Amino acid sequence: MKKLILGIAIVASAFVFGQKNDVNAKLQETNKAAMDAYTAKNYTVAAPKFIEVYNLLKTNGQDDKIYMYYAGLSYALANNNDEAIKIYTELINSGFTGIQTTYTAKEKKSGQVVPLDKTTWDLMKNKNNDYSDFKTEQTPSVEPDLYETLTTLLLNAKKPNEALVIIEKGLAKYPNNVKLKDAQGTAYYESGNTEKFIGALKEQLAKNPNDATNWYNLGVMQSKNPASLEDAITSFKKAIEIKPDFDNAYQNLVYTVIGEDSKIVDQINATRKDKPDEATKLIDARRERFAKALPYAEGWYKAAPKNIDAVTALKEIYVVTKNMDKVKEMKAKETELKAQGK
Template identity: 25%
Template sequence: MKKQIIIALALLVSTFSFSQKDELKAAEKAIKSKNFADAKTAIQSAESLIDSADDKMKAKFYFLKGQALYANGAGSNDDTDKAIASFNKVKDIEAKAGKGKYSSNVDELKQQMLANFLTKANTAWQEKRFVESSDGFNKAYRMSTKDTLYLYYAASSAVNAQDYDTSLKLYEELREMGYTGIVKEYSATIKNTGESESFDSKSLRDFALKAGTHIVPKETLTDSKLPLIKKMLADIYIFKGEDDKAIAAIKEARAENPDDATLIIAEANIEYKLGNNDKYKSLMEEAILKDPNNATLRYNVGVMTMKEGEYETARAAFSKALEFDPTMKDAALNISTTYIEEGNKLLEEMNSLGTSSADFERYDELKAQKVNLFQEGANILVEFLEANPEGSNGIFQQLNNIYLAVGEVEKAKMYKAMIKE
């Protein structure tokens, strides 16, 4: 009886094996005819028993499954991901078995897929379809994991798409692998013009040297992208409300590149978002020491100190910004605003005064101070317009408001007429 059961089981397995082979033949035929829907149906029919198949049949199954799902590039995103996984299984199975019937075909297909992903990803990037671009670069990386630059592009595209969950996942993956993105760049001087020219490879540069058209070869390494990756992680953590992770990420980035003013500013901005204004100011001052001629840094310090009512400090910062960038309209406008705010603060005392002679005298004194401050605010903008006559609507509107406030109606009308619709 036991022997009969074993024979029955053997016959059953044999029947299943023949069935699998028939389904795989059907899938293979459908793929050759580019009938990928039928190919997927045949693959699904064979899949339930593939675990019991030998390595040769498994390799063939996953090879055909990959082709059916990819459908010559017409497969859905989900099917394409599964196709990549199937092709990878083919490689794993044949590597373990020591036989490679389908691996070379898989390599050829993966190269075609990789080229297709990169073409679509680049096109999507240029057309600002960043979700598709990120997905394409991510798929390209999964096809060729040695090309980590594709993963970096995928993360960057996800940020542009404001898909912060995806970008966070990809940037964390880059950080974990220690990705730096450092590459060697090759250049040489053009002999006739003395200008430097970059080359895509060392061999092309060396060929130009041998040809005699170029001299003075140079090889330089690009900066590491890891600090930038950690900065991006910090920004995303802040957006997601994970403040502790944000601070940790930016401190890691600064530890690797302590003299980078942009990273100091990034940490300062995080502290500002967290409401740590004193820490923000100290970091901005540190950044200024690293990059003393940076007008934007001076401007940002001015904005913070103006918000805190430190008008003299704010004016000094905005004035420095204008010194380094005489066209910075907002810096001039904010200097003017500090005088206006300072003048308006006098209103509280003016409104609290009574009707005594002393109170009237104090009122007139305060009113004169206010007018003088408003005039200072106007003078700053008039002086700025002498060097930058194109001005801005904000400047013209501010002058209009100031002159109305101090009773110089004609000047107010003049600047109102300059406001562009």
């Protein structure tokens, strides 16, 4: 979220309402209360005060939605998602961009640059010789921020389908917005749209193949489908290549390579007596999988030496691959961590 830039629009308003002292005084008082509350990080107080400023201006013919933007931002910072979502939605639907034009001139005598409202600036530019360097500037658009923040608010509120609507609308205007693209993948995932989530991850990785987190997320999704387990292994390996201490990637890689071991053990036990040859084949295949998983389990342990799950997994792999010295070492480490409450 972008930091507020306050006080500019209200200066212009003071010129507009210069003949209405009661209105102008109320505006200045309310604006100061809003800014003071925001500066003090009292966002719960700041938000309705900004709305009050907006309503005062609107009543007097000035529909300056920048104050609704300030209110929405304050509600978001106050974790009042419902009010923030309401305001951000209204701002987006209204076409609000937050672009403001500022007008300034330099006082020749003092050399000071002073802010002016447009009407005064136009008049002085043509008729007042006491000022020079008449300039106008435009503030940047906050529209991308509106889409990004509203998307985050909706995802935080567990409304991924509504977030997708905003994301698609935002990407139609800002197709290269990285934050919206990232949020799109999250929204697909949270809405249960697995295929689109995988598609979004692949699209992001095509643009940035060095994103370890996206390789990891892709591996997680691929590992859920028996037909794409080899793809999952490749994705987890990519994540580790990019981020060698990525312990979660090592963990998932180990379990993906080993597979559903409890089911295999049940099969071995069920066939051991009546079909010993079949049981032997299952045992050999199991040992082969554990041997294949061993370097990844060692990598996991190296990345997370105090993770008891990593220690236990490595111990069990050493048992299956018959490395008894290492089994003793891991048992000792397991006992140590348990004593420490890890």
